[in-house]
Amino acid sequence: MSTRALRDLAGVALVGVGLGYALSRIGFSSWDEVHAMFTFQKFDLMIAFVVGLVVLVPVWAVVRKVSRPRWLPRPIHQGTLIGGLLFGAGWALSGACPSIAAVQIGEGQLGGFFTLAGMFGGNFLYSLAHERWFRWSTTSCVED
Amino acid sequence: MTYWPGWVGGIALALVMIVHWFGVGRMMAVSGRVTAIVDRLRFGRAEDEEEEMSEAELLAALRAETTATFGPDAVKEATLETTDERHSSARRSPQPFATHPLLFVAMGAGGLLATTGGATSTWMLHGKGFVNLVGGSQAVAAIVLFFGGVLVGFGTRMAGGCTSGHGLCGVSRGERGSLLATMAFFGAGVVTSFVLGSLL
Numbered sequence: 001m002s003t004r005a006l007r008d009l010a011g012v013a014l015v016g017v018g019l020g021y022a023l024s025r026i027g028f029s030s031w032d033e034v035h036a037m038f039t040f041q042k043f044d045l046m047i048a049f050v051v052g053l054v055v056l057v058p059v060w061a062v063v064r065k066v067s068r069p070r071w072l073p074r075p076i077h078q079g080t081l082i083g084g085l086l087f088g089a090g091w092a093l094s095g096a097c098p099s100i101a102a103v104q105i106g107e108g109q110l111g112g113f114f115t116l117a118g119m120f121g122g123n124f125l126y127s128l129a130h131e132r133w134f135r136w137s138t139t140s141c142v143e144d
Numbered sequence: 145m146t147y148w149p150g151w152v153g154g155i156a157l158a159l160v161m162i163v164h165w166f167g168v169g170r171m172m173a174v175s176g177r178v179t180a181i182v183d184r185l186r187f188g189r190a191e192d193e194e195e196e197m198s199e200a201e202l203l204a205a206l207r208a209e210t211t212a213t214f215g216p217d218a219v220k221e222a223t224l225e226t227t228d229e230r231h232s233s234a235r236r237s238p239q240p241f242a243t244h245p246l247l248f249v250a251m252g253a254g255g256l257l258a259t260t261g262g263a264t265s266t267w268m269l270h271g272k273g274f275v276n277l278v279g280g281s282q283a284v285a286a287i288v289l290f291f292g293g294v295l296v297g298f299g300t301r302m303a304g305g306c307t308s309g310h311g312l313c314g315v316s317r318g319e320r321g322s323l324l325a326t327m328a329f330f331g332a333g334v335v336t337s338f339v340l341g342s343l344l
Contacts, residue, residue, distance in 0.1 A: 011167030022253020026153035032271035038337030045152035049152025051154020056316035083303025084328025092336035097307040098174040102248040106255025108265035114194035118293020126301040
């Protein structure tokens, strides 16, 4: 295995543990906290998201200047709006964005297994639907 | 359970995205990794992943082939070009497939660490609101979670990203598609939650 492959694996392991820990401590893995965010009863989750953005904007601006990375652009396409709406409805229902099901399972909220199964199933369903009906470019994040 | 104040959480989330960029050489994108796993299950190994050569071996082989075909001068020219490109493109080659499932296992480990052994394992989600929503029934909970998960998986692949790739990393780079997707999923989350709230 090449050193870069090892670096990728170590990096992903570190980032995964960090993200899982942070999401749990912020409250993103709690259905009740997510519900309170979406119904404007509590603001800490929303503040966490916005503060995250505020920190990232200057960081990416510097990275863009210094190392001129080839970030794939994320233009609006036919699936952007509808896909986002469906995802939001699913998030409110299950309390989980894609990271959360795994975090919940680690916490002992084993209901996360159903969410995780549904998420992989839904991703698979979209890939079938896309090939049959849509065919626009969705510029999947994984290429970034 | 006391949660972090929002600003602490925000700094932590940003740090995770920054460490991912510098450690793995690409933007964090959780739903993209779901896609990678699903496609691997559907189509098997991608051709570029079957490549057993390391980058150094590949370069050496390319150099030998170029010398054989075009002569040594061509190699010099090509080397100049690749070193110029190196900064941006060297990091774009495919990651080992294992990074995709590994991320989910690692996030689970992070959740386990955060509970510090205090939580009990149940097939229900913890929290009164959700238990009320499903009327205390594990069967209803399983159906709601699975259906919600299907919407999450379908929607994120359709939109080409989720809270990490579009929400945090896309919006902060000023990407218009990310901005629209993020407004859409927060908007739909708000509307759906108010409808669910009226059922609680």
